[in-house]
Each structure stands twice: as C-alpha cells, then as structure tokens.
Amino acid sequence: MHNAAFRALDLDWLYLPLPVRPEEIGAAIKGLAALNFSGCNVTVPHKETVLGHLDQIDHVAKVLGAVNTISIKDGISSGANTDPAGFLLDLQERGIDPKGMDAVVLGAGGGARGVLFALAKAQVNSVIIINRTIERAETLVQDMYNMFSPGALGAKPLKREVFEALSQTVNLVINTTPLGMAPKEKDCPWPENVPMPGKATYYDLVYHPKETIFLARARAAGAAAVSGLGMLIYQGALSFTIWTGRQAPIDVMRQACERGQS
Numbered sequence: 001m002h003n004a005a006f007r008a009l010d011l012d013w014l015y016l017p018l019p020v021r022p023e024e025i026g027a028a029i030k031g032l033a034a035l036n037f038s039g040c041n042v043t044v045p046h047k048e049t050v051l052g053h054l055d056q057i058d059h060v061a062k063v064l065g066a067v068n069t070i071s072i073k074d075g076i077s078s079g080a081n082t083d084p085a086g087f088l089l090d091l092q093e094r095g096i097d098p099k100g101m102d103a104v105v106l107g108a109g110g111g112a113r114g115v116l117f118a119l120a121k122a123q124v125n126s127v128i129i130i131n132r133t134i135e136r137a138e139t140l141v142q143d144m145y146n147m148f149s150p151g152a153l154g155a156k157p158l159k160r161e162v163f164e165a166l167s168q169t170v171n172l173v174i175n176t177t178p179l180g181m182a183p184k185e186k187d188c189p190w191p192e193n194v195p196m197p198g199k200a201t202y203y204d205l206v207y208h209p210k211e212t213i214f215l216a217r218a219r220a221a222g223a224a225a226v227s228g229l230g231m232l233i234y235q236g237a238l239s240f241t242i243w244t245g246r247q248a249p250i251d252v253m254r255q256a257c258e259r260g261q262s
C-alpha cells in the first residue's frame with residue numbers, strides 16, 4: 001500500500017521489508033540513519049525493544065510501551081505508534097462511536113494495548129479484557145487503569161463460562177488475538193456453541209482473510225462485523241504522513257490492500 005501511495009503522489013520512494021535479528025535492533029536503527037532512510041515501520045518482535053534504541057519517543061508510544069513507526073530526520077530517530085489513531089479513524093469512518101459503550105477486548109498483547117488506549121480516549125463506559133494468560137490481562141489492567149473511570153477496566157480468563165456469562169448488553173467486541181489469521185483461518189477466539197450477543201458490533205484486528213470465522217459467526221448472529229483491514233490502512237496512512245509530510249491517498253492504499261488480498 002505504501003509503494004502504491006508513493007507512485008500515486010509521484011514520490012521517488014520505496015517501502016521494503018528488512019528482517020532484523022532481535023540482538024541487532026540497535027545496530028539496525030543506526031544503520032537506517034547512516035543510510036539516510038526516512039523511517040520504517042516496526043513489527044513483531046521488535047515493537048517494545050526498539051524503544052531503548054531511539055532518540056525520541058512520542059506520548060502514545062511511551063504510554064503503550066510500543067513503537068510501530070520510526071521517522072529519521074537529520075540523524076535523529078523518533079518513535080511513534082499510529083495503531084490507536086488508526087483504529088479510531090476506521091471506527092469513525094463506519095459511524096461507530098465507542099463513547100458510553102460496554103466493550104470486550106479478546107487478547108492482551110500489543111494490539112490490545114493500542115485498542116485500549118483508543119477506547120479510553122473515546123470515553124468508552126467499560127472494558128473487560130479476556131485473555132488466555134490471565135496474568136497478562138491483569139498486568140494490562142494495572143498499566144492502563146488510570147486511563148479509565150474507577151472500576152471500568154477488568155480482566156477475565158479465556159474460558160467458555162466467561163463468554164456464557166457475558167451480558168447481552170455488550171455493545172462492542174474486539175478480537176486482538178491472531179486466531180483466524182491465515183494460514184489458521186479455521187480458528188476463532190469465541191467458543192463454539194456459545195451464542196454471540198446479536199446487538200453488538202464485532203471488530204477483528206485480523207485483516208487476512210478479510211472475513212474471519214469470528215466475523216462470519218457475528219454476522220450470522222445478526223450483528224455488525226468489521227475487518228481490521230481499515231485499521232491497517234489508517235495506521236499505515238498516518239505513518240505515511242509522518243515520513244513524507246503529505247496527506248496519504250487513502251483510496252489508493254485501500255485498493256492496493258484489496259488487490260493484495262484477492
């Protein structure tokens with residue numbers, strides 16, 4: 001999507017994958033600056049460890065403890081995280097306002113952190129984090145507790161009975177686990193034979209495939225279902241603007257992503 005956007009704006013730039021060994025992340029950042037790169041995205045497993053190798057880190061990345069975008073200007077490297085804003089922009093485009101909603105977040109990793117930051121900013125009413133490793137969900141509650149109203153953030157284990165006991169008044173359910181992502185398309189974070197509240201909106205951070213089992217089941221229950229492709233595009237568009245100073249051509253980026261999925 002970035003290369004399509006560069007071409008559309010006639011920019012002589014190139015986006016390319018650069019695999020880096022964990023022990024060489026610091027050398028890699030110095031190398032980017034030495035080679036006059038304008039920046040990069042950072043993905044698993046470097047999002048957290050890269051913080052210690054940057055000259056500057058913005059507020060969002062500091063709070064999340066994770067960077068997904070680095071820009072380099074005059075040899076100074078700066079880290080940012082565009083995931084929360086990307087998530088909110090996609091919700092906004094779809095007319096979904098989390099203000100006052102009761103939400104459930106499945107998973108407690110990096111994606112969940114970004115989503116929680118966004119939900120707090122959007123003044124959600126309450127969030128239950130459901131995770132396989134309950135200790136990780138509890139740590140996340142501790143880390144982000146102050147961003148929510150007292151008692152509004154809680155953690156539960158990923159167990160059938162937790163899903164069975166979920167209130168039918170839940171408004172928004174967000175999958176931030178990789179369950180359902182290719183090549184494991186048949187996996188689903190929601191337990192089999194437990195009905196999904198039909199009035200909620202279901203959002204899957206997984207973007208490949210576009211229609212996961214989680215989303216297909218939600219739709220079959222009569223609920224609204226949204227793929228993470230929009231968040232991917234918006235977080236990418238925000239990175240694009242950080243690097244180039246130009247407004248990102250969203251439609252071009254969307255078409256490139258959709259071509260890549262077909």
Ligand code: NAP
Nearest residue numbers: 107108109110111112132133136176177178205228231232
């Ligand atoms: P992560 O930090 O590794 O966290 C993964 C989470 O999923 C953890 O809470 C983990 O639970 C849980 N999990 C993993 N395998 C599981 C399994 N088999 N059963 C139950 N739970 C499981 O990963 P991440 O960075 O948050 O990314 C998660 C997904 O979000 C990926 O598919 C990624 O592509 C997607 N994502 C999409 C966007 C977007 O723009 N659309 C942005 C960010 C991430 P434990 O704590 O028990 O290990």
